[in-house]
Amino acid sequence: MCSGDHGRRDLESAAEGLRRLTDLLLRVTDDSGGPTAVADELDTIARMLDEQTSDETSGVRDPVSGKGNAIAPPIDMDIDDSGNVSATGLLGLAYQGPKTLVHGGMSALLLSHVLGAAGTVAGEHAVVQELSVRYHLPTPLFTPLEISASLGDPAGDHARGSIEVDGVTTVSAEARLALPPQQ
Amino acid sequence: MCSGDHGRRDLESAAEGLRRLTDLLLRVTDDSGGPTAVADELDTIARMLDEQTSDETSGVRDPVSGKGNAIAPPIDMDIDDSGNVSATGLLGLAYQGPKTLVHGGMSALLLSHVLGAAGTVAGEHAVVQELSVRYHLPTPLFTPLEISASLGDPAGDHARGSIEVDGVTTVSAEARLALPPQQ
Numbered sequence: 001m002c003s004g005d006h007g008r009r010d011l012e013s014a015a016e017g018l019r020r021l022t023d024l025l026l027r028v029t030d031d032s033g034g035p036t037a038v039a040d041e042l043d044t045i046a047r048m049l050d051e052q053t054s055d056e057t058s059g060v061r062d063p064v065s066g067k068g069n070a071i072a073p074p075i076d077m078d079i080d081d082s083g084n085v086s087a088t089g090l091l092g093l094a095y096q097g098p099k100t101l102v103h104g105g106m107s108a109l110l111l112s113h114v115l116g117a118a119g120t121v122a123g124e125h126a127v128v129q130e131l132s133v134r135y136h137l138p139t140p141l142f143t144p145l146e147i148s149a150s151l152g153d154p155a156g157d158h159a160r161g162s163i164e165v166d167g168v169t170t171v172s173a174e175a176r177l178a179l180p181p182q183q
Numbered sequence: 184m185c186s187g188d189h190g191r192r193d194l195e196s197a198a199e200g201l202r203r204l205t206d207l208l209l210r211v212t213d214d215s216g217g218p219t220a221v222a223d224e225l226d227t228i229a230r231m232l233d234e235q236t237s238d239e240t241s242g243v244r245d246p247v248s249g250k251g252n253a254i255a256p257p258i259d260m261d262i263d264d265s266g267n268v269s270a271t272g273l274l275g276l277a278y279q280g281p282k283t284l285v286h287g288g289m290s291a292l293l294l295s296h297v298l299g300a301a302g303t304v305a306g307e308h309a310v311v312q313e314l315s316v317r318y319h320l321p322t323p324l325f326t327p328l329e330i331s332a333s334l335g336d337p338a339g340d341h342a343r344g345s346i347e348v349d350g351v352t353t354v355s356a357e358a359r360l361a362l363p364p365q366q
Contacts, residue, residue, distance in 0.1 A: 028194070097246070
């Protein structure tokens, strides 16, 4: 394993730690004093880390499927050669909208991402130009989700996707895609 | 100020620390060893905090406008008595899709949230049943965004919203709303 792999794994491990703290803080009991101590500790860590950063971003930084980005939901995503995208994951309290349910905007975020990924060209995800999302049933927290997307036509400028729970679609979506911007 | 206000402020301060670390980690230079040290420190903090949590969530936990939730984007949102919602914010690297631009799914997440907020009844946001998002122009990172939404008809079951940069709409959205679920 090269040092880049180590760096990536360390970054993902740190991001996982941030996700765990995000969840714990939402469940901390009042007057425990915990958050104050945490804020102080985080400030110390940030000052240490501040001296080791540059303006260049590292990889694995995407806010949906980037495991090094602590705001990315805990999902695992795969794309096959035909542009079929499948992702699985289970969302906790940090992703809650109505009580016990996934925030509707989070479902839109996830679907927008897999629809763009279905139009991947040369390693770059397509850009979504129009997105339509339909909410059929509530999507529960703490339950395995199957998120999928595929191209809807041979021209590759249209994709469809859904979120399923136990084989039942809770949210479906369609998107019109465009080529990714040139870097 | 009562102790509840203190608790809330402390929680928000800790969440702000997590957001800062999320951003720093994305810019850390390879082989600095920083992420490993951070992961270890976070693990220590998590073990301490784990003893102070319950299964009840605290307030300010919403994943979009909840300042106590570290995955919530750094925006400030207001709702007036007529259901007009306005939010302002500036998104950093953690929210990046294409280079230098806001991830399209993040725009959908933000718009879904303000559209639901436009249909607030008795303090509970409406539930979005259908969401349509149109991407007109790229939305830049590190630039003040104006996010707004309002009810589109007197019956209150339809809302429109947009994201603007310098008075120009980059993303627009419409939603069909339903009453929030009964707790």
